[in-house]
Amino acid sequence: MASVDRKEAARVLKTISTLLELHGENPHRVRALASAGRTVERLEGDLKELVQSGKVTEARGIGRGTAAVLAELVSGRKPEVLRELEAKTPPGVVELLSVAGLGPKRVRALWQDLGVTTPGELEYACLENRLVDLPGFGATSQNKVLEAVRFTLQARERYLLDVAWDTANEVGSLLGGRTGVGDALTVGEVRRACETVGVVELLVVTTDRATLGVALGEVLSELELEEPGVWAGKSATGVRCRVLAVDPQVAAAASLWHSAAERHLEMLQQRASGSGLRLGADGLWQGEERIEVGSEEELYERLGATWVPPELREGEDELERATAGLLSDLVRWEDIRGALHNHTTDSDGAATLAEMAAAAREMGWDYLGIADHSPAAYYANGLGGERLRDQWMRIDDWNREHPEIRLIKGLEADILPDGRLDVPLGCDEGLEYVVASVHSSFRLAEEAQTERILAAIRHPACRILGHPTGRLLLARPPYALDLERVLEECAERGIVVEINANAHRLDLSWRWARRALDLGVQLAINPDAHAVGGLGDVRWGVLLARKAGARRKDVVTTFGVGELAAAGLCS
Ligand SMILES: [Zn+2]
Ligand SMILES: [Zn+2]
Numbered sequence: 001m002a003s004v005d006r007k008e009a010a011r012v013l014k015t016i017s018t019l020l021e022l023h024g025e026n027p028h029r030v031r032a033l034a035s036a037g038r039t040v041e042r043l044e045g046d047l048k049e050l051v052q053s054g055k056v057t058e059a060r061g062i063g064r065g066t067a068a069v070l071a072e073l074v075s076g077r078k079p080e081v082l083r084e085l086e087a088k089t090p091p092g093v094v095e096l097l098s099v100a101g102l103g104p105k106r107v108r109a110l111w112q113d114l115g116v117t118t119p120g121e122l123e124y125a126c127l128e129n130r131l132v133d134l135p136g137f138g139a140t141s142q143n144k145v146l147e148a149v150r151f152t153l154q155a156r157e158r159y160l161l162d163v164a165w166d167t168a169n170e171v172g173s174l175l176g177g178r179t180g181v182g183d184a185l186t187v188g189e190v191r192r193a194c195e196t197v198g199v200v201e202l203l204v205v206t207t208d209r210a211t212l213g214v215a216l217g218e219v220l221s222e223l224e225l226e227e228p229g230v231w232a233g234k235s236a237t238g239v240r241c242r243v244l245a246v247d248p249q250v251a252a253a254a255s256l257w258h259s260a261a262e263r264h265l266e267m268l269q270q271r272a273s274g275s276g277l278r279l280g281a282d283g284l285w286q287g288e289e290r291i292e293v294g295s296e297e298e299l300y301e302r303l304g305a306t307w308v309p310p311e312l313r314e315g316e317d318e319l320e321r322a323t324a325g326l327l328s329d330l331v332r333w334e335d336i337r338g339a340l341h342n343h344t345t346d347s348d349g350a351a352t353l354a355e356m357a358a359a360a361r362e363m364g365w366d367y368l369g370i371a372d373h374s375p376a377a378y379y380a381n382g383l384g385g386e387r388l389r390d391q392w393m394r395i396d397d398w399n400r401e402h403p404e405i406r407l408i409k410g411l412e413a414d415i416l417p418d419g420r421l422d423v424p425l426g427c428d429e430g431l432e433y434v435v436a437s438v439h440s441s442f443r444l445a446e447e448a449q450t451e452r453i454l455a456a457i458r459h460p461a462c463r464i465l466g467h468p469t470g471r472l473l474l475a476r477p478p479y480a481l482d483l484e485r486v487l488e489e490c491a492e493r494g495i496v497v498e499i500n501a502n503a504h505r506l507d508l509s510w511r512w513a514r515r516a517l518d519l520g521v522q523l524a525i526n527p528d529a530h531a532v533g534g535l536g537d538v539r540w541g542v543l544l545a546r547k548a549g550a551r552r553k554d555v556v557t558t559f560g561v562g563e564l565a566a567a568g569l570c571s
Contacts, residue, residue: 004073006040006047012073012082013037013066018097019085021104022111029065036066048074092118092475100148109136114379120475122149124504128530129348130379153474154238157198160473161540162503164190164197167239172202174219175243180211184243187258193311193543195506196473199232200241203258205251212245250283252293256313257281263315264308271303279303311547321549330546331525335558336538340369340410340569341435341466341498341526346391347372348380350531353394353407359532361405367561367570370395371410371435371466374422380439382414385424392430406561408432408570412466417441419455421462428461432570435498435526437466438479446480453486457495463569464524465490467500467507475504483512491519496556496569501527501541502534513548522567524556 004012017033020026039061043050050056051070057063062070072079086094096107096119110116113134116125123146125131131142159167172184181204185191188201206212209229217223220233220241229245246254257265258281265279272279276286283290284302293299297307306322309330321327343349344356351359353370360368370391373382383391388411395407412435414422421436436456444452457465468486469478490497497516500507505528508516513523525541527534538557545555552558556567564570 004047006043009047009070009073010037010041012079013040013069016069016079016082016085018104019082019089019094022089022093022097022108023085024108032061032063033066035061036063040070090117092121095119095152096122099145099152101144102148106136109134118475119149119152120472120504123153124472124475127502127504127534128380129350151238156474158196158474159198159200159239160503161190161193161195161197161506161543162537163237163239164200165540167200167235167237167241168202171200171219171235171241171243175202175204175212175215178211178215178218180206180208181215182206185255187244187255188242191259191310192261192313193510193547195509195544198240200235200239201258202241202243203251203255204243204245205248206245207247209245212243216243249290249292250281252295252299253279253283254281256296256299259310260313261315264313264318265315267315267319268300268303268305271305275304277303309546311543312549314547318549326551327549329551331542331550331552331555331558332546333539333542335552335555336365336525336542337558337560338365338367338369338564339526339529339535339538339557340408340433340464340524341371341412341500342368342529342535343372343412344370344391346387347377347382348530353391354398355532356529356535357398357402357405357407359535361402363535365405367406367408367564369408369410369433369570371412371433374411374413375424376414376416376422377412377439382422383411383424385427388424388427389430406570408564410435412437413461414439415453415456417444417452419452421456421459423459423461431461433463433568434459434461435464435466436462438470442470442476442479444479446482449479450482450485453481454489457486457489457493462495464496464498464526466498466526467505467528468497469507469509469512471507471509472504473506478507484515487512487516487519487521490516491521494522494568496522496524496567499523499525499541499545501525501537501539501544503537503540506540506544508544508548510544510547513545513550517548517550517554522556523550523554526557 013033014037017030021030039059051074057067069079093111114125114130116122126142126146131137132139168186168190175181175184184202184204187203189197216231223233226232231243235241269279278285300307305319308318308322312318344353373380375382375384392409395409398407409432411431415436415438416422471478525538527537529535
């Protein structure tokens with residue numbers, strides 16, 4: 001650290017004060033440092049001289065402690081106290097301090113009481129309504145925090161799939177509404193349904209780049225021309241976008257080129273050169289002559305391959321599987337008949353049983369599995385036996401009165417640290433199925449975590465393994481786990497494995513979902529909805545399942561009630 005000026009010294013004192021407050025240190029010391037910071041900013045004369053002569057302590061509010069910190073600063077060292085504080089504060093917690101409206105006291109409450117250590121975890125905690133009952137917060141404050149933390153997250157490097165997907169559609173439709181601009185096609189990582197996305201990419205087929213450039217100026221901010229025909233800018237919500245203009249005669253090749261992973265393109269290029277052709281973003285060429293191709297399907301056909309759905313263009317074995325007909329009936333949004341992991345106001349949801357049921361019906365579903373939290377999830381108002389039985393009575397009433405949509409009696413039971421499943425005593429019989437989930441002790445060693453989950457899925461009531469790795473995308477890594485062993489056990493016992501469709505989780509990942517399918521495991525695409533709007537998250541799960549190569553029969557939430565009963569998921 002180079003020697004500092006007054007402004008920088010004041011900033012450091014303020015930072016120390018903030019971190020001390022974050023750690024719940026003596027309020028007098030916190031205030032003293034903050035006010036010393038303000039004094040230092042207004043000092044007259046050379047700071048280094050004032051400190052080294054000891055005169056600085058004559059200024060109001062600068063005691064010996066502050067003077068010692070200043071002495072370290074003016075001699076170019078990072079103050080010891082600052083180094084200690086930084087060492088014991090997770091970087092994500094420091095980042096939380098930059099969320100608008102969150103001071104050290106509130107960040108401390110989020111960190112210590114809710115275990116939130118990153119902005120991503122904070123967003124998720126809001127969606128789970130965990131701030132509602134937290135002292136110093138509440139429902140209104142939770143909404144404000146959610147808005148503020150989302151803003152902070154936007155500024156980051158990558159986006160969750162839902163944000164990127166919605167941005168692509170919005171920018172695409174804004175562009176499509178302008179005269180002289182052709183339809184915009186989503187390409188890149190969004191079209192491939194990647195779990196997180198670095199930049200939203202759109203392709204516009206046009207011969208009039210000037211008009212497109214003008215339209216882009218109205219739709220995107222901070223617009224820059226990266227190279228001829230390629231613009232970069234930001235959407236109204238601040239999401240990074242790239243727009244590529246292509247001529248009509250290369251549209252098919254360009255849409256393939258810009259939506260496939262490099263390895264997929266390499267495999268296609270090999271096929272091309274095998275038949276004396278060359279494939280590029282500028283089309284399919286034989287020598288100096290461009291071969292006319294009208295569609296992606298035709299392009300694949302010219303290369304002796306079968307069209308591969310965009311989600312699967314990752315460069316694995318998708319070309320072989322497409323040829324073998326294994327990718328022809330991937331699960332679709334329209335196939336979904338219900339969902340088996342949803343919360344209500346009985347635990348930590350924001351909508352009542354009746355509201356959730358009505359919303360599911362509105363989506364055209366045949367059933368909704370209610371899986372509120374179990375007692376161990378006390379922070380989420382988990383249900384004990386008595387409240388669970390009360391919920392069952394209301395479910396029975398609902399089912400009698402509303403034959404058009406069936407509610408199913410489930411429970412999201414905590415997997416306790418020792419592997420027991422938190423099913424309230426005497427409730428096994430009345431429950432139609434149990435989702436087993438980890439919500440605590442994320443830091444167990446791999447062997448212990450694996451044994452814990454294996455024990456839980458051996459519980460006779462367990463039918464579904466919920467969010468199997470516990471990851472929160474861009475916020476929390478998966479816990480240490482031998483997932484291969486867990487999936488093998490699920491296959492053996494006929495345990496359904498969840499694709500948690502919440503865009504923050506997408507857990508299993510597509511690669512592990514593919515592995516689960518190879519092992520013969522059935523999947524459930526579950527929104528883990530905590531509000532009516534959450535049900536629609538199933539769409540992200542469908543995209544992920546497609547990316548994993550899942551077909552309708554692989555996904556139990558495409559089943560009707562009869563098939564579901566046959567699979568032991570309702571009675
Ligand atoms: Zn859960
Ligand atoms: Zn849940």
